[in-house]
Amino acid sequence: MSEGGWLAQALPLLLLALLAGRAADDAQSLQLSALLQLAGSVLLLLSVACCKIGVWRAASRQAQHAGACATTWALRVLVLAGGLAFGLAFAERHGGARTFEMGQIALGQDPVAVVDARISADGRSLLLSGTLGAGSADKVHELLANAPGVRLVRLQSAGGRLFEAESIAADIRQRRLNTYVDGLCASACTMVLLAGRQRGAAPAARIGFHRPSFAGVDDDRAVDADALMRYYRNAGMARAFIDKVRATPSHTMWFPPRKELERHRVLTPALLAGGLLASR
Template sequence: MTAASDALPPTHPSDPNAPADPQQVRMPSRNFFARHWRGDYSLVRSYWLHTALMQFGVMALSAGVTHALAHNAPARAASSALLVIYVLGVVLWVWAVVGTWRSAEREQARNRQAGMTSLWPFVAKLMIALGAIGTSSRVINDVPRLEAHLRTALGEQAASPFTVVPQRDGRAVLFTGGMNDGAADALEAALRRAPNATAVVLRSEGGWLREGALVADVIRRHHLRTYVERACASACTIAFLASEDRAAAPNARIGFHRPRAVGASHDQTPGATDSELWRAYTAAGLPDAFIRRVQDTPFDHMWFPTAQELLDNHIVTRVSPGGEYATMATQLTTRDALAAELRSVALYAALERKYPAHFSRLLDTVWQALQRNAGDAEVMALLHTQSAKLYRALIPTAPDVLLFANAQLTIEEAQALQRLSPEACVAYLDGTADAGAAAARLPRALITREQTLFSDLVQAADPEHVPVVTRAQALPALQLAVAALPLQEQRVLTLPTLRHTTPPAERCQALIAFAHSILALPEAERALALRGMYARASAPDM
């Protein structure tokens, strides 16, 4: 048996490359990774096979694995896998270029010993150096994206925490919060607790695209209706569109924008994530023009189509008057919780400060409705009806500026209801029992203006010291306003026999014309007429 040292070629004592001690001669390794790392392979093999081809394969594999995980695993798992793949890729790249560089060094040494000149080792080292600069730059640029993936891997979610609970009347399930990991499972569990539920009420700012698609699968599987009372945006829209019956309250906001991957820049170009969303929108029957508009909306913006655009583009399938489900009864489970909710609105906070007895009665009335699982529409109508009693009592004693602002707002509200339903317009202007339900259908902007005006009225009105104008005092001014109207509208307004026989559309128009006519009077007569219109109202106990 021949010794290993005897198998080595002899070296001349003067050879500078000769080892000082024959025992230090490196033994060839059978380990592929170790041999490449030492530069034992040929430069051609090291550069083209181990570096170029292997790096291309790793990139293709990582892209495929990342894509598969993004569509088939929770965000936390997908980000964890991406980080592992990225780190392994960097380690492999370092291993590949270091081994190739050493192989080039060896080939240069052999060429010098043989007295040969070859540019190939120099070119290979130059390409490695340039590649190292490019790779380092990419790694530095990837730091923000990697940090985002690290936060996701550690448990950070795309949106606010969600809650999924059956509503108290059992007719629907309330989904509140982000489309985060586990949302679909939570919806499935809530449906098991509410076997009679036929709808899901969505209140979500969005979240993970994959989770939104999973929630949509649950909705389709259970044949649920989808309903939006307040807002549903981004990934929530996928869940909303999963139903055949889709409705939104008049003041609901449904928002769309282009998605982006974790850590991607704001100017991300469309990719696989986007394609999944577009397929979902196309499957829901959305027009191409609408989808293109969404594609043109950057991730850091949100497009909220109008109610008519939502209807025209088949986002919603039916018009809802609002308040279809018992959401308030589900969320406000104690009288204190209801009081806190009311106090969060400036109007009711002002009411409590100045008229605590009225606020307490309002609270009692609404709480009784919530205890019997009343729907939101009934609750909002009660709020408006009870508040309107105080409103009508205060308005005759308000400063002229608030009096005129109230008249103008009333006209705009009546015109908004006229477009929805002439019956609602008449009920609102006549102050009938259905006035509260009609007011609940007003656009959000008008409701906000009304609450602001009411809050100002609570502060400025002085029913204890300002005398109320009687109907008799206001009659001449009211007659002037009526006289300016066409004869038919005068008859509709003044003849009691026509009050209940005139078609709602005609009576609504006459009442709006009368309000316009009052505002056209000189300022003194205008104030007198408006105050007189509320002369029969009496203030509740305050």
């Protein structure tokens, strides 16, 4: 194949990679998003490889016709240097641990467990406990669709996937439900809490915040960090509060005192006196 053929193949592959990335952002399930992200990464690698091969072949053809010269060697050095730089950057962003975990999610084997969700006996509360693994949002959506009397979502979760938390939060906002923390609500669970029209917590409840993380990805480069901070900002949190969350590494947890949670309207005390906890 000529160098022009290699380059001609690279363009549609690059376009497909960009489309896969865009589709992954709009995917309705975490599993589909993971599949599309992996497909986009493969297509991106192939498109870059085609470009590099095309330039290398062009340099080789130049050397055959005009003999090796400084320009020919310069092109080859640029191809090698560019390929190495891209490879290192790609490995840093799509490292082995991250790719492995994305593969598990794509295959329906998320290492983070699906949330335990059930409707209370009186049909007024949805009880969520455990982690928010892939498939949690679908489970919650189905339960809510068959329980029109639900008015309160009770939370006991250490967090999980932001994708699932955001999808659950969207259902809560759409139905204008209230949220209440029974024990622990940390990390991604806070997105679900903040979706409540009114938000309360038991006296001994703990609500924790930190930067998001993903296997093999450093906190500072976590692709969901900016999205999570925007979510908090749109929920009405003050910049100082959000900056404290961003400054908290993913391997630790910041548990603000209750007065601060109420001052920043993470909790809305009206729920505590609203008589909505009778379904306990």
